[in-house]
Amino acid sequence: MQLLHSMATIWQRLASKTGKRDGERLPEILPVVLYHGAKRWNAPLQFAELIAGGTDSSYIPHYRPIFLNLTKIPDDQITGSLRTVLGLVALKHSRLPLEPAATDLLTDLLHRGEADPAVRHLARVVQQVYFIVKSADEVKRLMVAASRLGYHEVEGGYMTYAQELLAEGRNEGLKQGLEQGLEQGSLQRSREVLIRLVNRKFGLTDAERERIMACEDQSALDAALDEILDAGSKAQVLARLS
Template identity: 30%
Template sequence: MPDPPDPPDQPDPPGGAVAQPHDALFKFVFGKPVHAASELRGVLPVPLVERLDLASLRPVNGSFVDEELSNRHCDVLTRTTFDGRDAYVYVLIEHQRNPDPMMPLRMLRYLMRIWERHLEHHPKTKRLPLILPLVVYQGPRRWTYPVELSELLDIDPDTRDLAAEFLPRFRFLLDDLTRLDTTALRARPLTTPARLTVRLLHIVPTHVDDATAAIGPDDIDDFRNLNHYPDSRELMTVFLKYIEAASETPPPKLAALASQIGPEAEEVYMTTADMLRAEGRTEGRTEGRTEGRTEEAARILLRLLARRFGTVPGPARERIATASLEQLRLWSEQVLDAETLDQVFA
């Protein structure tokens, strides 16, 4: 009799909840099998891809990262089959400025936790499932540390040769985004959300002052093509929130990016609380800067109203001109569901 399937929801192992903007983006996109599969097709060796059932990928709840490293590591585990047998794909993102020199040891520890949980759920099994480990690195410097566990051992070459059969053999696959130029990225068989994720994970940390300066025409096209996905609004939200949270991009620049992408991006920008806090609600802003954010929010609201209802009458413009930033936020949220202009201001 086959072992029962894993329960759909289990308490998270060490690692805790998503806390970093990189983590929120990574988990939201690559936690979805269709996008994770496209990343794996682009980085795994072809013979492995041909034997791995990417069509049956399904996410496994939980994190296996050390709690003290949850601020620099984020992981996604998916389950599938390899040649008809149970298998897992474990993807970890490293998003610190410097690579982790002990990553092979850490990855082995994380894989041990996965196997241990698998055994808890399948106590009668006599064999362990295959786990394919992948590390996605997005730091500003190229990865120069080992990916093979035995390379961490403090032994000379002669000893390595003499003890070769007794040395642990484990290595992980590395996707070093610092080595990936735009041409190579676009050649990968990625879904649009997966490509945007990889692209933003690469450029935002290296353009902290203004991430929009590194966003080109091809990226704008990808943003616009998100509307082909049923969760386009959620995708747009997580991408814009990532840019805002992971960089110091000035709010007017972010507003201009949303306007360039199109109406849905503008609506998302105006209705995301974090974005509006960046428009002037954070503590310590001077009164003059707050007024500037309010004026910008008013201009964007007017554009949204014009696109939704046509010409904005004078009385409505007067109300917007004298409204507080908080009031503008409320009206902007109501634009999405209002059927008439009056309902926006109700």
């Protein structure tokens, strides 16, 4: 019903705007339905099937839109401009559980969107919408992914929205999850900075990198960052993580 109304509205606007001349016809509209629900689609696609006796009546509009179930299309087959891909991928996963691969893909698309002035507004709208429709755990994973991938402008956007929600005191479960996400993001940034500084001054082995990345104590990381300024050895810095 909504699709038919939209089509009729477009035709009406075109007719009133241009002024229909004798013999002139309105353009054809290609109706497309993009479905992204978590449940199986079970509604009729033929409009006439919505009307009692409609399939046999010549007085009822008969049309069948192109139906695309986004949930059945693999992410790597969603192609087009950055705006198109970001919009469709975000729409597809908005009602599906956010798996790790989709989390990284969406984060990368948001990063590229932030860098493109023509797509930046859409990227920020997607972030805001995901804060509303996604669970606290999924939001936290998105924030951590942005930090892990080094997309700090995306991470900063998440944190801004998180702080706004926290200030408004919305949804206690979401509030707790966002607080954890903010804390996790801070830990990740501290680890990355510490690794970069220690490696630049002393060099790091893989085992030492893993030790820093495994640290879950923000105060210990802060102490190590303070220590590196005057430390004469790598051991002095890493000792702060104990």
